[in-house]
Amino acid sequence: MQNCPQYVALYLGMSKIGVVASLINHNLRSDSLVHCVKAACTTGLIFETRLGVAVEEVQESLNGMKLYCLDGEMERLTATNMEPALRTCCITKPEIGLKVNPKQVLFYVFTSGTTGLPKAAMVSHYRFIYFSLAVYIAQRLKPEDIIYSALPLYHTNAVVLGMGIMIQKGVTVVLRRKFSASHFWEDCCQYNCTAVQYIGELCRYLLAQPPRSFDTQHRVRLAFGNGMQMELWEKFQSRFQVSHIGEFYGATEGNVAAINSTGKVGACGHFSVIDPFDIYPVKIIKRDETTGQPIRDSNGLCVLCKPGECGEIIGKVKKHGVFQQFDGYANKEQTEKKLIYNVVQKGDVWFSSGDVMIQDEEGYIYFLDRTGDTFRWKGENVSTREVETIISDLLEMRDVVVFGVAIPRTEGKAGMAVIAANQVTDINLNELQHQLLKKLPAYTHPMFIRIVSSCDLTGTFKLKKVGLRAEGYNIHEVSDPLFYLDVRGSKQYEVLNEDSYQAILNGKIQF
Structure with a gap:
């Protein structure tokens, strides 16, 4: 439905x-x-x-x-x-x-399926009650508030947070059948909304709309959700005059959750750095970029990240803790794959989020990417999310997908960007490269670019990468226009044809 x-x-x-x-x-x-x-x-x-x-x-x-x-x-x-x-x-x-029993399953919500087939995650009565109340309290919502939600009800944000707040606290929800970027602020004006929900790319689509009077005629003071890119944060607030962004972090099935209640730009939450009792045990651990496995010390325990170091965020599993439980999936084998053992001490069990985070010295955490999306090039870690956001911003909020691709006889993976455009002439690739030099370090620049008519999205506005990554820059599988960055020659994007493709495979064109 x-x-x-x-x-x-x-x-x-x-x-x-x-x-x-x-x-x-x-x-x-x-x-x-x-x-x-x-x-x-x-x-x-x-x-x-x-x-x-x-x-x-x-x-x-x-x-x-x-x-x-x-x-x-x-x-x-x-x-x-x-x-x-x-x-x-x-x-x-x-x-x-x-x-x-409050621990029993209320309903199943499926993961987005950005990296494979969706998994059925269990949402218990406990999870429904406590997570919606936590957001209600942290975001200072009131019963008289009116929340606008155009998010699909098969997703946690809408069905747990939006509807959970309504059911428990009497807040009014304005429910739109399907998201419309052109009608979003008009609806908010019509129904006197004071808060809006967002997720994923939704905010970028709103910014891509031409300016209208509705942009600032509404009463919305709060936008809450997850997936707001740091580069868009202040632009969104400035253009739409929304005083508070309530970014939070959490996975449908996970036992790690955080809320940014102070409005710290870019942060998705905060964990105390001076908690002596480890009341809410959450850690960020180092991962091997090649194998994807946790890096362990001489005792076989995981190596923890220091402030400023990026790694995977994980949460300790406790059977009797409301927030520390890991309910898992309908499939037990899939549940087991999300567990890490012997993290801080022998015998402990932790939930593997698959999310790459960084924590500053004040305890604020910032989402960087998904494990598997981050890749190494020229000895450096590259966040696909960061590159996607910058390129999209430079190209007037176009859909952009970035991932790493292997090049024969070359260490690491080179960046590849898939950009949505009606035709190749809509994008000046060499001007894009010129602008990227000002915005990003050279090792993050896409070595390959593919122009497509449109990018596939999940129902929750996440860009799909699996099929695109599998095709890579193989001109025998891709009929769309392909380009490579001639880093040792023209230093511009050149057309990838049969001759240049074979030269790359044979090592005659190097990066």
Whole structure:
């Protein structure tokens, strides 16, 4: 289902009678849809008629699963029409003998799938209650606030934080069926919104819109979410006159969470550097950039990062701690892969976030990248997120994907940027290179550039890299225009053709 009030009523109502909801990305089709429907051992599927075609396409793969259409009949699907059934239901409070353990699963939320197939992460009643309350308190929200949410309800930010705050504290939520950059601030004006939710690339899309009077006529004082790039932070506040950015950090399934309640530019949270009791045990550990494994000392324990050093943020797993629990995934094997043992002392267990962070001397933490996205080139670590943000800013907020690619007989990985443009002439690559020299160190500059008509996004505005990374700069697999940076000759981007491609493979063109 897309965003609608019935969505919230359904997962709450099902929970009331002991049924666990599995929140499916409504953009999925074909094999990806079947994978997510089956990942949580689903026995029934509820859908709305506008998405019935997607269900119809995969019905043979659903193995007789019970189908329920929310708002009508489907000609080619054997599905129960819920509309007349709901109208005849008793509207008084049901008598239920069910006792719910707060540690039990409320619903499953799927990871974004940016690096592979999505995983079904368990969200317990505890997690739903405490995380939404934590954001409500830290961001100084009040019951009279009106939150604008255009984020999909199959994602944690909307379904846990937005709806959780509404359910528990009575805050009003204005729910848009689907995000629209051109209507965002107009909606906020119309409904007198005082706070907005954001995630991922959403803020960049808003900044890419032409200026309008609605940009500053609204009453929004707070924007809260995660994924606000530091380079866009002050631009966003200045243009849209939003006084406070409430950036936070947390994974759907993880036991590590942080909130920036002070408005420190760029920070996604704060952990005390003088906590003598280790009340909330979170560490940043060093990782081997080649193997991806934790770097360990002579005792076999993980090496911790000092202030200013980047590494992976991890959280200690405690079975009886509300915030330290790791509920994991529906698949036990996938759960085990996210655990690190013997970190601070022998026998301890920690959750591996997969996120690269850096902490300053005051305790503020800053998100850099995902492990696997960061790569080494010329002996230096390159954050793809930082390069993506700078290039996008220089190109008027175009979609940009950056990743590392291997070059034969060359150590490390060279940067490659995939840029969305209608045609090659829309971008002056040599002017881009000239501007990059002013903004970024040379080792971070993309050695290869690919121009595409559009970049694929997840439903939560994250750019997909898996397929692009696999194709790399192989001209036999890529039909889009490709360019390489002639660092030892013209020092400009040149067309990558068969001759230059073979010269790179044979080491005649070096970087």
